[in-house]
């Protein structure tokens with residue numbers, strides 16, 4: 001049989017076996033969903049409103065799935081009919097001729113051809129859009145609302161709020177994309193059956209190595225010099241007495257002087273720092289191994305390393321240090337009440353003129369509210385009630401400041417406490433610094449020494465120059481022209 005004859009024969013057999021309800025149903029399904037998809041994409045092009053995440057599930061995942069199901073039903077119907085006919089011995093040895101001279105048949109063939117072309121385009125576009133949608137911040141952050149609410153809320157308040165979840169959690173390349181979709185499927189079941197942990201546990205065990213994600217945008221070799229930090233704390237007294245610290249943090253990097261400072265020393269090319277952690281949260285680090293460019297290693301052990309039982313050590317995690325061993329909260333940075341209130345007072349979101357506001361705000365934040373809804377009414381009410389009862393004159397005169405403070409305190413609560421996810425103050429430690437959590441002191445505590453007597457340095461000027469510590473009006477700020 002020549003090629004032409006064979007394809008003609010195939011065409012006829014398709015035409016013949018295509019007349020069955022499964023194929024027709026598939027055709028209707030595909031045409032229907034295909035048309036809806038095209039109309040919707042057109043609308044999306046002109047609309048300025050972002051799509052609601054639940055609508056997204058229908059439009060980006062369910063409709064395309066039905067479309068593909070329709071495409072699959074068509075050949076399935078043909079196959080089944082063919083098989084049935086063959087079993088009944090009714091399969092024609094020669095299919096009835098399809099008369100191509102008939103205009104109706106030609107139209108039908110043309111229609112099928114066009115539909116096939118359209119289908120290919122629709123499948124391509126739909127898969128592209130589906131993937132784009134599943135990697136979108138809205139899908140990750142809002143679809144399983146309760147579960148991701150804490151991370152999404154913190155993310156929105158972070159310097160990375162314009163960076164998509166996928167940029168850090170998946171990053172570039174196909175391998176991690178597939179991995180993330182597999183683990184996403186597992187997570188979907190965890191949400192359906194409510195088996196996820198509350199709060200979601202840290203650390204994330206299978207996070208992509210940070211150097212492959214963070215370094216898409218940040219380049220540690222580019223860091224140099226120092227970074228200035230000014231922190232003001234307020235006391236628990238009536239005047240909310242301020243105390244300001246000013247520090248130059250030696251973030252360093254790759255400079256003409258070599259690998260210096262914080263980034264230079266831990267992230268230098270060719271050097272690696274590995275550590276052993278025994279608590280499951282990377283907060284207790286009894287052993288650190290430092291390998292320099294030449295391959296020379298120094299092993300530092302903490303004072304109590306020797307007393308750790310062997311079985312506990314066997315279960316410990318060994319890890320190579322990367323960005324997130326310090327920046328474990330680059331975007332999901334949950335605060336502590338004292339520090340959050342200090343910051344709100346520094347930025348005047350909470351007025352420092354209200355007597356005892358620091359003390360009262362922290363007290364109100366630490367109450368165990370049954371739900372975020374309850375907190376919404378109780379927090380502003382508690383602040384107002386306090387001034388009404390204890391400082392009626394202040395309340396009369398500065399009701400606006402009291403209300404504003406109530407709202408600012410509530411905002412702090414809503415950013416940090418999620419009773420449904422059992423996430424509360426301090427649930428997720430932040431490893432930058434050493435005042436609130438162990439942070440740098442997990443290794444730089446003066447107790448990590450090597451066999452030859454070297455110690456991971458812990459002097460106060462190793463990492464920063466303290467230009468002022470807890471001063472009322474630091475002179476240095478005046479000198480720098482930064483005094484308020």
Ligand code: HEC
Nearest residue numbers: 140141151155160164165168200202203204328330331332
């Ligand atoms: C700037 C990078 C970055 C972005 C953007 C980002 N994350 Fe994360 N996320 C991290 C890092 C790093 C961790 C790991 C923390 C750890 O292991 O201690 C993490 C941890 C998490 C966790 C585990 C729980 C926790 O708080 O440790 C969840 C859930 C999560 N992210 C969800 C999201 C969602 C949803 C988005 C988008 C709305 C998002 N992330 C955006 C970097 C990022």
Ligand code: HEC
Nearest residue numbers: 159160163167168210213214215216217218323324327330
């Ligand atoms: C897609 C790009 C992108 C990725 C990926 C990314 N960042 Fe960033 N990051 C930014 C931008 C942009 C800023 C600056 C935001 C600003 O100045 O407000 C920033 C700021 C920061 C800052 C300074 C925050 C501050 O308070 O000033 C740190 C620290 C940081 N990123 C760490 C990380 C870490 C760690 C990762 C990987 C887990 C990461 N970033 C991944 C774009 C990115």
Ligand code: HEC
Nearest residue numbers: 211214215218219220227249251262266267322323326432
């Ligand atoms: C040993 C701890 C440590 C490691 C490891 C580390 N950083 Fe940092 N990084 C810091 C500290 C401390 C600061 C200063 C405090 C801050 O900005 O939050 C900082 C600041 C930054 C900033 C802000 C710089 C600026 O000028 O505002 C960025 C961006 C950053 N780091 C990215 C990274 C990336 C990317 C990596 C991984 C390649 C990394 N860091 C590894 C401790 C570390």
Ligand code: HEC
Nearest residue numbers: 261262265275288290326432433440442443456457462463
């Ligand atoms: C996992 C352990 C570990 C953690 C956590 C850690 N470091 Fe280090 N750090 C080291 C080791 C090891 C060295 C190299 C010590 C040496 O040079 O002998 C080092 C060196 C340094 C140096 C250079 C010191 C010098 O004299 O040259 C600075 C600065 C520094 N670290 C800052 C920090 C800061 C800031 C943090 C917290 C954000 C931090 N480190 C967290 C292990 C750690």
Ligand code: HEC
Nearest residue numbers: 229231245249432433434435440444457458459460462463
């Ligand atoms: C291993 C590095 C390292 C060492 C050693 C170290 N610090 Fe720090 N310190 C940091 C980092 C990082 C921060 C956080 C900077 C920031 O983000 O504000 C910090 C923050 C501080 C702050 C500001 C706290 C606040 O938020 O108000 C004070 C005060 C401070 N350090 C004092 C000290 C003193 C005193 C010593 C010596 C006993 C010391 N530090 C040793 C790294 C270090």
